[in-house]
Amino acid sequence: MKNEDWTELFDGTRALPRDVRDRLLKSAHLVTAKEGKSIFSPDHIPDKLLFLINGVIRVSQTSENGREIVLYRVEAGQSCVLTTACILAEEAYNAEGVAETDIKAISLPRSEFDRLVAEMPAFRKFVFSAYSRRLIDLLRVVDDVAFGHIDVRLAERLIALCGGGNDIAVTHQKLAVELGTAREVISRQLVEFQKRGWLELSRGKITLNDKASLRKLSNN
Known part of the structure; x- marks a missing residue:
């Protein structure tokens, strides 16, 4: 990225003064990781x-x-708010981050992060706005796991995963991880959906036959 100004790619750095951005271009460096x-x-x-340029990290x-x-x-275009929280609190992680795809990111040293938070209101706003949005998302996850009906949540996830097609390459275990439940629970519910004619199960793949019914259930 010798000729590319990565600070243009992120809301938190784009608004910084030019001299500060030039400093970041010197202190930060590009990192990559395989899926x-x-x-x-x-x-x-x-x-x-890390400021993610390409790819996805699963936390x-x-x-x-x-x-x-x-x-x-x-x-892409985001940073990890758990990392932000751990840096601010000087605490260790209590979760794991794994590259779900090949990734490319900018690595900003902690010392530079601390300086930006202390000196730059625009960067502070970026950090805490992202933190607030993610906290709301996490509260939704807690609410779903604690109080949500698994059939509704599973239907919603299947619709999200299928995109514009009907085939989803996914295991029951992966769906269980996504929804915070046991694989056996997911398997039973998928079999129930299959009995209704909404989908067809095969090894490592789910084919959606009736997305309208799944979508209707997910909207309950």
């Missing part, structure tokens, strides 16, 4: 903040009994 690589893990204290938490739940995803 499946761990970006951060529990008990690790962050020393940098999840695993309970003592081994059950995993996806908290959120970091996508």
Whole structure:
């Protein structure tokens, strides 16, 4: 990215004075990671903040009994708010971040992050606005897991995953992780949907036959 000004790509850096942006171009550096690589893990204290240029990072938490739940995803144009929180609180991670696709990001040293938060109101606003939005998202996750009906949540997830097609390459275990429940619960509900004629199950794939019914259920 020698000739590319990455500070133009992010709301939190685009509004900074030119001299500050030039300083960031010198202090930050480009990092890449392949799909499946761990970006951060529990008990690790962050020393940098990543600004994601391309790809997706999945942030999840695993309970003592081994059950995993996806908290959120970091996508292009975003930074990880859990990293932000850990840097501000000087605490270690309590979740894991994994590259869900190949990623490309800008790594900003913690010292530079601290300086920006202290000196630049525009950057402070970016950090805390993103933090607030993600907190609301996480509260929705908690609400869904604690009080949501699994059939409604599963229908909603299937519709989201299918995009414009009908085939979804996904395992029951992955859906269970996404929805914060057990694989057996997902399997039972998928079989029920299949009995209704809404979908067809095969190894590693789900084919949606009646998206209208699934969408109607997801809107309940």
